[in-house]
Amino acid sequence: MNNISLGRYSQYDTLLHRMDPRGKIVSMIICMVMVFFSYGSLWTNLIVYAFLMVGIYILMRIAHISLKQLFKQLKVVWMMMIIILIINIFTIKDDLSIFGYVSFTIPGINLTIYYSALITTFYVFVRLALMLALSLILTSTTKPMDLTYGLEWLMHPLKWIKVPVHIIAMMISLTLRFIPTLLDETDRIMKAQASRGVDFQEGKFKEKVRAIIALIIPLIASSLSRSVDLAYAMIARGYDPDKKRTRYRVLKWHVRDSIGSIVVLALFTLLLIAMIFNFTII
């Protein structure tokens, strides 16, 4: 159960930890857009990516995130990358030239691989890695609670079109609150079922399905009874979704948040201009 580290807050006191969640959320979205843009020629693209990589790596260092943590996240991506690579090898046949070559052939099986296929796969990989790095930075420097507050604040305009933003935010924060509880519960049920002879590790497909059902059914049942209890506890303490509530935690925007956001926006504008004018470095 310990490999679910995306979304784990890490207890440090760094500049990034102290930044306002609203600024961080918006900045992360902007950075993700930057990562997804394509910037003209092959070499320009590579240079911009190298630059983004360095920038994001510096942020990771500030946030005390090691490359190891990132690679752990990437584990999930490997399978996907291999599939994308295979698809690309067979479908992408652009005459993108690298050092004067367009393709090469693997001798034994007579397969011609275009460099463009490799490069495209590489882009996808880099983009995914950078995106994961960005979300890792956000979630490990921002408490889930603050993240929810930030999101609620940012979604505020949606109230005008009658979206119940505060209820959605409450749902998110309750979900976050109960994730550890439900993980514990899952663990407990797995142990209980294992002691009754349900095998979660091995077995044929049919047995695996049976094992999963033996886990899911009690988990759903207990979640339902928990949610009833929780609803009673909330009502008893005066929660009414239709009523106004005051806030215990209020987000505070500091000068550093303005500076951070301006830096990100400036970079974004720069890259946007570069892209629009098809500015080619090499």
Next chain:
Amino acid sequence: MSNLRLEHITFYYDNEQDVPTINDISFSVEEGEYVSLIGKNGSGKSTLAKIIAGLIPEPDDGIIYLDDQEITESMKREKIGIVFQNPDNQFIGATVRDDIAFGLENKQIPTSEMEPIVLKYATLVGMNEFLDKEPSSLSGGQKQRVALAGVLAMAPEIIILDESTAMLDPKGKREIISLIHRLRKENPKLTIISITHDVEEAYLSSRVIVLNDGKIIMDDIPEKVFSNEKELENLGLDIPFFLKLKNELISLGIDVGNISKLEDLEDYLCR
């Protein structure tokens, strides 16, 4: 002045029931009383608690009065607090401080006034050093203390505890029970209605009500109620260890006089 008064409360969970879950219950609780509500599983204790706390808004029959005035929804919310059994399922905030503040947010206490209240009640229950802890890093007893702080912070006059110690280890249990006794000392006006299966805990309260099949069958001071050993046994209820021991001694012909505490009995026997 009688604080809380129930008159002929009757409640059915669904229309096809022949016997109501709560069957014409009337009783009153004075300000500052510590009432234990005992009864076997399914006797209707939690249902009654939910009716009093307003979580079941409309019983099928009967009226609840608070200070001789018919109670309203908002009065229930404001004056009656309830702590439940499962410590995990009533921890709403992300951290101890957020959880204590949850009720204050609902009560629309201004943000600037919340922190002192949160601190006050966290300190009262001895959780002031854990303010930024998340529930997953707290023991069951600590979580229950936070739940109690969250309820107390809303300044209720009556607190209902629905088996609030049932899921705790002996240490957690003792913590909560001694906390309740301390609260009563510090605030003699606080009324406690405690639902429990723990007869030792009930023995320490000022009054015991026994519920069976939705009806009150006994309502007296603990010594009197627990003197009906046979009757309670037939209901599947135990009596406190001390009384058992005392009865046993008496049946063996050992006169123990009118000792009413286990420690005194120990002293007496050692002499």
